[in-house]
Amino acid sequence: xxxxxxxxxxxxxxLILTAGVLLVLFAAYGLYGTAAETEAExxxxxxxxxxxxxxxxxxxxxxxxxxxxxxxxxxKKSWVVVEGVSQKAxxxxxxxxxxxxxxxxxxxFAVAAHRTPSFFWDLDLLREGDEIVAETRSTxxxxxxxxxxxxxxxxxxxxxxxxxxxxxxxxxxMLTLTTCHPRMAxxxxxxxxxxxxxxxxxxxx
Amino acid sequence: xxxxxxxxxPGGPATKLLLxxxxxxxxxxxxxxxxxxxxxxLLPFDDGVVGPTS
Numbered sequence: 225x226x227x228x229x230x231x232x233x234x235x236x237x238x239l240i241l242t243a244g245v246l247l248v249l250f251a252a253y254g255l256y257g258t259a260a261e262t263e264a265e266x267x268x269x270x271x272x273x274x275x276x277x278x279x280x281x282x283x284x285x286x287x288x289x290x291x292x293x294x295x296x297x298x299x300k301k302s303w304v305v306v307e308g309v310s311q312k313a314x315x316x317x318x319x320x321x322x323x324x325x326x327x328x329x330x331x332x333f334a335v336a337a338h339r340t341p342s343f344f345w346d347l348d349l350l351r352e353g354d355e356i357v358a359e360t361r362s363t364x365x366x367x368x369x370x371x372x373x374x375x376x377x378x379x380x381x382x383x384x385x386x387x388x389x390x391x392x393x394x395x396x397x398m399l400t401l402t403t404c405h406p407r408m409a410x411x412x413x414x415x416x417x418x419x420x421x422x423x424x425x426x427x428x429x
Numbered sequence: 430x431x432x433x434x435x436x437x438x439p440g441g442p443a444t445k446l447l448l449x450x451x452x453x454x455x456x457x458x459x460x461x462x463x464x465x466x467x468x469x470x471l472l473p474f475d476d477g478v479v480g481p482t483s
Contacts, residue, residue, distance in 0.1 A: 238430045246460070250472075253465040309478045311470050319478075336477045344477065380480040403477035413479050 251408060255340055258315065262342045265316040269304035273361075288313045291320045292327045294335065295357035299346050305358075309336045318343060318401075321383050325394075327358035328365040328423055334383035334400040339414070344403035347414055348372070356399060356418045363425050367399040367418035374405055375413050382415045396420070 273290040285291050285307035295302045309319040318337035325331030337343035350356075354369045375382055382402065385394035397420035405414035434452075438445040 235430060249457070249460060250465055250468070253461060254469065257461060257465060258469070314477070336479070338477050375479070377476075377479055382479055402479050410476050413477065415479075 254408075258340070259342050262315065262317070266304055269306065269317060273304050285320075288316060290317075293357075293359040294318055295359065296350070296354075297357070298350060298354045301343075303337075303343070305335055314338055324383055324400075325385065325397075327360050327399075328363060328397060328420065330397055331385040331394040332383055332387055332398040332400050333358060334402065336402045339403045339405070339407050344401065344414075345407070347401060347403050347416060348405075350416050355421075356401070356416075358399060359426075361426075363423055365397075365399075365420060366422045366424065367397075368421045369416055369418045371417045373415050373417075375415055377411070377413055379413070382413075382417075387417055 269290045270293075273293065287308040287310070288306050291305045291307050293302060294305050303317050305320050306313050306317045307320050307322060309321055313319040314337060318335045321334040321336065324334040327333050339345055339347070350369050350372060352369055352371070356367045356369065358365045358367065373382075381387065381390035383400055384390040386392045386396075387398060387400060399418040399420070401416045401418075403414050404410055405412040435445060435449070438448050440448075
């Protein structure tokens with residue numbers, strides 16, 4: 225009787241340990257397992273973005289197609305932003321919320337990405353005044369961080385055309401980045417707002 | 430469970446150790462390349478989107 229009980233407890237212990245190891249492995253996969261795939265996608269998007277035909281007024285990008293280049297000097301990171309925020313799109317790169325403004329437009333150019341080392345892992349390190357550059361085929365739009373905040377996933381007003389007064393008409397050119405918070409969890413969102421500081425046409429430089 | 434597997438493995442301790450390592454690698458690879466890629470979209474623990482997510 226005692227021996228049977230000991231064996232059952234032993235078995236349960238092994239199962240729990242195994243589950244723990246599995247979870248740690250899965251977390252590691254979430255952080256690093258997708259990096260290679262992401263990098264290959266980003267390389268491909270970079271080529272597409274820089275070699276496609278240069279239209280004066282490019283048509284709206286379709287789902288998962290490149291929208292702009294996003295550059296964050298403080299984090300030493302640069303990505304090609306794709307259209308859409310579906311899981312499929314966010315696997316390839318940061319995703320542009322489809323209903324929001326384009327880079328440089330009055331309104332809110334809003335972009336979401338995973339909180340993984342490939343993307344917005346260190347987004348919380350951004351400070352007021354830091355540059356965030358959104359680059360289209362023709363122009364470099366330099367934004368400066370104005371505010372960082374933590375919200376619940378339901379607070380869609382952060383991507384409103386006017387995030388300071390949701391619902392009111394948009395007056396300024398804003399850029400908003402969203403990612404999950406805290407790291408490796410899913411119950412809050414880290415949001416960074418930035419405002420356009422200057423537009424530099426590329427041909428002129 | 431693991432004791433049971435260890436006793437089933439043929440050969441001496443060295444062979445058993447080698448076989449265990451092989452089995453571990455195989456299970457790890459299966460998880461990393463097949464099971465996790467399948468499970469990841471179902472368990473989005475790093476979702477960064479605000480609003481009603483699809």
